Amino acid sequence: MEASARVLNLREKMLSMPEVCIERGLLMTESYKQTESQPHVIRRAMSVANILQKMSICIDGGELIVGRGSSKQRGGVMTPELNAGWYLEEMDDLSTRSVDRFAPISEADKAKMREFMPYWQDKSLLDMWTARIPEDILKLNNLVQGGGAFCGNNQYFGHSSADYSVIITKGIKGIQQQIKDEIAKLNLADVADFEKYQFLKAANITLEATVAFAKRYAELAAGMAAKETDSQRKKELERIAETCNRVPYHPARNFYEALQSMWFAYLVIMIEGMGPGNGFGRVDQYLYPFYKKDIDEGEITDAEVIELIELLYVKCNGLIIIYPSKAVRFFAGLSTGANFILGGITEQGKDAVNALSYLFLEAEKDIALNSEDIIVRIHKKTPDAFVIRACEVAYKLSGKIKFLSDETTIQQLVRDGKPLELARNYGVTGCNSPTVPGHSLDIPGGMVNMPFLLELALNNGVSRMTGQQIGPQTGEPKKFNSFAEVWQAFAKQVEALMPAALLFRNVDKQLFGEYLPIVFESSLYEECIKKGLDVFNGGTAPYISYAVSLAGTPNVGDSLAAIKKAVFEDQKITMEHLIDALDKNFEGEEQILHILSSAPKFGNDDEYVDSIVNDVIVLGSREAGKIKGFKGAVSNCAAGTVTANIPLGFVVGALPDGRKAGTPIAEGGISPHQGRNVCGPTATLMSVAKLDHTQITNGSVLNMRFSPDAFKDAGKIKKFANMIRAFCETGGYLVQFNIVSTDTLRKAQQDPEKYKDLLVRVATYSAYFVELSAELQNDIIDRMEFQEC
Numbered sequence: 001m002e003a004s005a006r007v008l009n010l011r012e013k014m015l016s017m018p019e020v021c022i023e024r025g026l027l028m029t030e031s032y033k034q035t036e037s038q039p040h041v042i043r044r045a046m047s048v049a050n051i052l053q054k055m056s057i058c059i060d061g062g063e064l065i066v067g068r069g070s071s072k073q074r075g076g077v078m079t080p081e082l083n084a085g086w087y088l089e090e091m092d093d094l095s096t097r098s099v100d101r102f103a104p105i106s107e108a109d110k111a112k113m114r115e116f117m118p119y120w121q122d123k124s125l126l127d128m129w130t131a132r133i134p135e136d137i138l139k140l141n142n143l144v145q146g147g148g149a150f151c152g153n154n155q156y157f158g159h160s161s162a163d164y165s166v167i168i169t170k171g172i173k174g175i176q177q178q179i180k181d182e183i184a185k186l187n188l189a190d191v192a193d194f195e196k197y198q199f200l201k202a203a204n205i206t207l208e209a210t211v212a213f214a215k216r217y218a219e220l221a222a223g224m225a226a227k228e229t230d231s232q233r234k235k236e237l238e239r240i241a242e243t244c245n246r247v248p249y250h251p252a253r254n255f256y257e258a259l260q261s262m263w264f265a266y267l268v269i270m271i272e273g274m275g276p277g278n279g280f281g282r283v284d285q286y287l288y289p290f291y292k293k294d295i296d297e298g299e300i301t302d303a304e305v306i307e308l309i310e311l312l313y314v315k316c317n318g319l320i321i322i323y324p325s326k327a328v329r330f331f332a333g334l335s336t337g338a339n340f341i342l343g344g345i346t347e348q349g350k351d352a353v354n355a356l357s358y359l360f361l362e363a364e365k366d367i368a369l370n371s372e373d374i375i376v377r378i379h380k381k382t383p384d385a386f387v388i389r390a391c392e393v394a395y396k397l398s399g400k401i402k403f404l405s406d407e408t409t410i411q412q413l414v415r416d417g418k419p420l421e422l423a424r425n426y427g428v429t430g431c432n433s434p435t436v437p438g439h440s441l442d443i444p445g446g447m448v449n450m451p452f453l454l455e456l457a458l459n460n461g462v463s464r465m466t467g468q469q470i471g472p473q474t475g476e477p478k479k480f481n482s483f484a485e486v487w488q489a490f491a492k493q494v495e496a497l498m499p500a501a502l503l504f505r506n507v508d509k510q511l512f513g514e515y516l517p518i519v520f521e522s523s524l525y526e527e528c529i530k531k532g533l534d535v536f537n538g539g540t541a542p543y544i545s546y547a548v549s550l551a552g553t554p555n556v557g558d559s560l561a562a563i564k565k566a567v568f569e570d571q572k573i574t575m576e577h578l579i580d581a582l583d584k585n586f587e588g589e590e591q592i593l594h595i596l597s598s599a600p601k602f603g604n605d606d607e608y609v610d611s612i613v614n615d616v617i618v619l620g621s622r623e624a625g626k627i628k629g630f631k632g633a634v635s636n637c638a639a640g641t642v643t644a645n646i647p648l649g650f651v652v653g654a655l656p657d658g659r660k661a662g663t664p665i666a667e668g669g670i671s672p673h674q675g676r677n678v679c680g681p682t683a684t685l686m687s688v689a690k691l692d693h694t695q696i697t698n699g700s701v702l703n704m705r706f707s708p709d710a711f712k713d714a715g716k717i718k719k720f721a722n723m724i725r726a727f728c729e730t731g732g733y734l735v736q737f738n739i740v741s742t743d744t745l746r747k748a749q750q751d752p753e754k755y756k757d758l759l760v761r762v763a764t765y766s767a768y769f770v771e772l773s774a775e776l777q778n779d780i781i782d783r784m785e786f787q788e789c
Helices: 005-013 023-034 040-054 085-090 107-120 125-132 164-169 171-184 191-227 231-246 255-272 288-296 302-318 325-331 355-365 384-396 406-415 450-457 483-515 526-531 553-569 575-583 590-597 607-624 645-650 681-689 714-729 742-750 774-781
Strands: 019-021 075-077 319-321 338-343 372-378 402-405 427-429 433-435 441-443 447-449 544-551 634-638 702-706 734-739 759-761 766-768
Touching: 005 302, 023 040, 023 075, 023 107, 040 191, 040 255, 085 107, 125 483, 164 171, 164 255, 171 191, 171 526, 191 231, 191 255, 191 526, 231 255, 255 288, 255 302, 288 302, 288 355, 302 319, 302 355, 302 372, 325 645, 338 355, 338 384, 338 427, 355 372, 355 384, 372 384, 372 406, 372 714, 384 714, 384 734, 402 406, 402 714, 406 433, 406 714, 433 441, 447 450, 450 483, 450 544, 450 553, 450 645, 483 544, 483 553, 483 607, 544 607, 553 575, 553 590, 553 607, 575 590, 607 634, 645 774, 681 702, 681 714, 714 734, 734 759, 742 774
Parallel strands: 019 075, 075 319, 338 372, 372 402, 441 544, 447 544, 544 634, 702 734
Antiparallel strands: 402 734, 427 433, 759 766
């Protein structure tokens, strides 16, 4: 089924250059100036209410699902409470920078920015974070770790999945009754109870504001309907008005109302705390009863369901995070990563695929924009037909679908303390973070530059690029007499510097909890209401984990394997000669470069190097796990880099794997270094699947690129589906694909206008290839292109 004209028209508008919307920043500032005597949690709630009351609203032609998060069709919103200083410095550069460009900001808006932005000087979270971090540790930021402070990235945590089933089955009316019941139990003379009261009061403020926000749309639709001359559109507008008058205050009565209710909830979550990777959770599970009822009663057809889902997907692309120039290198791509989880097993362990699972796939087939993120859960009982259909859709979308192993993910969540029945109901937020919607908070962290730590081990703690003493002195590497000494030096660097990464993360979390609690979203977590605490302050305890990501572990594994084999086993070179070659960036050392490049490389099903990569992951996980996170959170690890493999590579000198100074490190997270997995896709998958993924419980990222020729017929697609199943059933975690040829990517570089909607997987999110910087484009081109499964 082809998408309708209305869907295609609205989709096309999402391919335009995004614009900057100043409204959220201006209205947030207006509220904060008026509430300086109030508790932080109340100030937060009142600011959200002020924004929802005064922000521009619009219903576009043909829309059936309504509500915008900004005044623009595709808008980037301002969060000065996080990081205000950069806006005025970079507002003229947003339209000319090499990546994540926005349309020029009007002079009128620039004038308003100059008026309200100065209020946040020394009040933004980044200002407070910078002041709290000791100076000798602060210098390690964006060196040992990239993107470690979310406030510095100009983003809220995101990466969470509220319980949307609550708002569509109970409505805000039901949530407010829960709040009323909890307040009745409190003794306000008790300090702890009074703090709970403040949170519950704040939550109620945001809930009432959300209802009023919906009613603004009801009034707008009713007014438009009164003037509409087209009878069909008039009926649609009248239905929109009726729907927005009912939901999200009342429970949804049908599939259409359920979608509109959850969309309003998502919008307010994003307006309150603009962050990447906020997920819708298991949509095919909690929406299925509404779908089934409507279908059985003849109130809706599958074609109408698909169109509504398509319209929802389009809406997800209207909100964009604006990153400052330093952060955009780590998170380029203009995607907010709204996750939709399909398939998997039920809490009882049975297959969960249903008719709606297929319809969500079908809807994505004709949308293929960059922010809606479709994740297919695979387990041993998943029907072959569903896996094959997901592969067919992935092929049509140049790869876009993520495939995730139920067996591995459930093990990860149980290891971090979730009960089995909750773990089975998991979703994934952001790039790769497993969580339990409505029950747990499992947030990723910055990327620990593992190749840089290896460099320090091979240079006695000194950065080869700057000459600064960064890590502890772990011995003169030219005098190392065994591989064990090399490993010991590396382990000491990790042990010494991992606490800095955890400090960056924990102080960031502490400040969010103290100054910027997430009130509305927390009202969609039942335990937060019972505890009277928001998600940042332990509302989901004990189900909290805060991660750090291990970046470049394949480079470390490849480098250590090269040292072990070429220096200590084959004795083709000495440690002294190796260190000299690294100092020279291999200039004039082509023979050594050849020897090192010929050593075993991760991604080729070679236990020699694969086991070392696993040892690196175990080491990082062990060191990170030693220190609890804010509010007693489990400290765990991921293996992901987003787009940080390029800037992290800038600060790393030459490595023993043959990588030269300043070039990108391995992309994805656990993907083999670009172009090194030469033994085919099965070998790549086997290398990754044999790793101990219970050591990286915040998830990992494997990117693979295939030629479209690998999907020429049904037999090849079935072979591809079987390959994915084998990966998911033998220990793998997450795999995703680019199904696009090198030739097509080169053509898109040369003629971007013809390829403006060419989607590629950058990290674990999708972006338009032509909107990426040349560096990122080349990094994707450099990934191995497989011709066959």
